[in-house]
Amino acid sequence: MRDLRALPKAHLHLHLTGSMRPDTLAEWAARDGLRLPEPLPPDRVHGWADFQGRYDLARAVIRSAGDVVRVVREAATADAADGAGWLELQVDPTSYAARLGSLEDVVAAVLAGAAEAPIPVGVVVAASWGATAEHAERLARLAAATPGVIGFGLSNDERLGRVGDFVAACRLAADAGLRIVPHAGFYEPAAHVRDCVELLGAHRVGHAVTAASCPETLGLLAGRQVAVELCPTSYPPLGVAWDLSALLDAGVPVALGTDDPLLFGVGLAGQYQIARDLGCDDATLARLARDSITHSAAPAEVRGGLLAGVDAWWAGAGPDE
Numbered sequence: 001m002r003d004l005r006a007l008p009k010a011h012l013h014l015h016l017t018g019s020m021r022p023d024t025l026a027e028w029a030a031r032d033g034l035r036l037p038e039p040l041p042p043d044r045v046h047g048w049a050d051f052q053g054r055y056d057l058a059r060a061v062i063r064s065a066g067d068v069v070r071v072v073r074e075a076a077t078a079d080a081a082d083g084a085g086w087l088e089l090q091v092d093p094t095s096y097a098a099r100l101g102s103l104e105d106v107v108a109a110v111l112a113g114a115a116e117a118p119i120p121v122g123v124v125v126a127a128s129w130g131a132t133a134e135h136a137e138r139l140a141r142l143a144a145a146t147p148g149v150i151g152f153g154l155s156n157d158e159r160l161g162r163v164g165d166f167v168a169a170c171r172l173a174a175d176a177g178l179r180i181v182p183h184a185g186f187y188e189p190a191a192h193v194r195d196c197v198e199l200l201g202a203h204r205v206g207h208a209v210t211a212a213s214c215p216e217t218l219g220l221l222a223g224r225q226v227a228v229e230l231c232p233t234s235y236p237p238l239g240v241a242w243d244l245s246a247l248l249d250a251g252v253p254v255a256l257g258t259d260d261p262l263l264f265g266v267g268l269a270g271q272y273q274i275a276r277d278l279g280c281d282d283a284t285l286a287r288l289a290r291d292s293i294t295h296s297a298a299p300a301e302v303r304g305g306l307l308a309g310v311d312a313w314w315a316g317a318g319p320d321e
């Protein structure tokens with residue numbers, strides 16, 4: 001059986017605080033006398049507020065630019081060990097800005113961490129779905145003006161906002177050459193995913209699990225080759241249904257991601273293991289890796305090297321084959 005850690009891949013869906021190592025979180029909580037978030041109990045389904053409350057507690061331990069640098073470096077190191085050769089790290093600088101100084105200071109700290117990472121890292125600046133249109137446009141302008149930022153996203157609970165409020169921000173970002181990568185179709189029905197593609201010009205969508213049961217939306221994603229960033233461990237705790245095979249069968253590109261490994265407990269190679277456990281053969285796992293690379297914002301030479309590595313992984317038979 002081929003080693004999933006040795007499969008070259010790109011990681012396209014990871015949030016700053018959610019990427020923190022558990023031991024780093026514990027160290028800083030002790031340093032500052034802060035409360036640690038309790039694990040999500042596995043025996044029941046949770047609402048978004050249960051998740052967000054834990055996320056907020058974890059974010060509170062990040063107190064300085066140096067802390068941000070270390071989180072990014074450690075996250076990229078973990079992904080590199082899991083076979084990632086490119087990472088896109090997403091941050092909404094809004095909730096860190098008060099401690100670090102400004103929105104710009106937060107993004108600068110993430111980029112400083114990226115510069116110390118063992119693999120190349122592109123930064124996605126995200127606005128919350130709960131942000132005002134004006135604030136989203138401010139973040140989009142910041143993203144567009146900052147070298148090293150490769151994308152503009154919309155994160156948090158999609159039910160907090162309306163797609164139409166973010167058209168201007170996404171256009172501003174897209175005009176600057178950034179990838180448009182909103183979360184969509186987690187709770188909202190498939191029409192939400194279509195609106196993000198058609199109105200916001202999404203190049204990829206985060207989650208889009210509700211698209212799986214809608215042929216029209218699957219056809220749109222496949223026809224325009226809009227990739228879905230699917231994060232298998234994010235759905236069971238929140239009681240959300242997901243269907244990898246429906247996406248694959250429809251020809252939708254799928255990039256597996258971890259979302260928030262701090263809270264969901266599984267790294268990047270573990271997401272591919274879940275796909276294997278669901279019945280994906282190695283040809284399909286190689287396809288998932290290729291999708292992640294092809295739909296990343298990595299420079300062409302990085303993509304080319306990673307794709308050649310996937311071919312080599314596929315060509316090398318496992319010990320039991």
Ligand SMILES: [Zn+2]
Pocket residue numbers: 013015155183206259
């Ligand atoms: Zn996410």
